[in-house]
Amino acid sequence: MAGSGVYVCADHLFKVLVIGDVLVGKSSVVLRYVRKTFKENYKSTIGVDFALKTIQWDARTVVRLQLWDIAGQEQTRNMSRVFYKGARGALVVFDVTKLATLESAAQWKQDLDSKVSRDSGEPIPTLLLANKCDLMEQSERDRMAPSLDEFCKDNGFTGWFETSAKGGVNIEEAMTFLIQEMMKTMSSENQDERSKGDVDLGGRADQSIVARCC
Numbered sequence: 001m002a003g004s005g006v007y008v009c010a011d012h013l014f015k016v017l018v019i020g021d022v023l024v025g026k027s028s029v030v031l032r033y034v035r036k037t038f039k040e041n042y043k044s045t046i047g048v049d050f051a052l053k054t055i056q057w058d059a060r061t062v063v064r065l066q067l068w069d070i071a072g073q074e075q076t077r078n079m080s081r082v083f084y085k086g087a088r089g090a091l092v093v094f095d096v097t098k099l100a101t102l103e104s105a106a107q108w109k110q111d112l113d114s115k116v117s118r119d120s121g122e123p124i125p126t127l128l129l130a131n132k133c134d135l136m137e138q139s140e141r142d143r144m145a146p147s148l149d150e151f152c153k154d155n156g157f158t159g160w161f162e163t164s165a166k167g168g169v170n171i172e173e174a175m176t177f178l179i180q181e182m183m184k185t186m187s188s189e190n191q192d193e194r195s196k197g198d199v200d201l202g203g204r205a206d207q208s209i210v211a212r213c214c
């Protein structure tokens, strides 16, 4: 225990949703992040796919990400309340070559906010991923940037990254940023708990903070 000469280790489990229209590259983003690979041939997700990634965040902290890659098909939206339960963060992916998928990203975000929130009632940290940036000229990307800043402000996104699952561009960076944001929300929630004099080290399954000696 801290203060008694033995360090406390933290082990955080975060459920992260990956949502957005069909074909925008959700599964590819997950595949790139978890397995560092990319597949050209498309295989549609049915319902939801899961992936787990464990990160040694710092010397005393382990972060486990449970990634829920949710099919972009319309049918899945009716089931999303069940899928979204307990999520601590989200990625909303769109395809930079298909403007309609950006318009949909606003709807995905609204739907997300209506179905899941932090204990405080605030939205969970959510990043917008402008994926397939390898298919766009740098000049076009530069032109798009200010409108994405505006889009994020208007729709309550925590931030955005241009990514390429194909080229491995910014996937790691986006995930690291999301983890930082989830850690921040968690420490503010723990602070609230502590100030109530009630520290629950067991926590819910999706947000367990396990104190261990190491």
Ligand SMILES: Nc1nc2c(ncn2[C@@H]2O[C@H](COP(=O)(O)OP(=O)(O)OP(=O)(O)O)[C@@H](O)[C@H]2O)c(=O)[nH]1
Pocket (backbone or CB within 6 Å): 020, 021, 022, 023, 024, 025, 026, 027, 028, 029, 039, 040, 041, 042, 043, 044, 045, 046, 070, 071, 072, 073, 131, 132, 133, 134, 135, 163, 164, 165, 166, 167
């Ligand atoms: N050029 C390029 N192609 C990509 C990129 N990401 C994904 N793709 C391709 O886009 C297609 C769809 O990718 P998926 O990852 O299956 O898309 P998804 O959003 O999971 O699709 P659903 O499962 O139907 O919801 C595949 O052919 C991928 O190879 C990218 O960054 N660049």
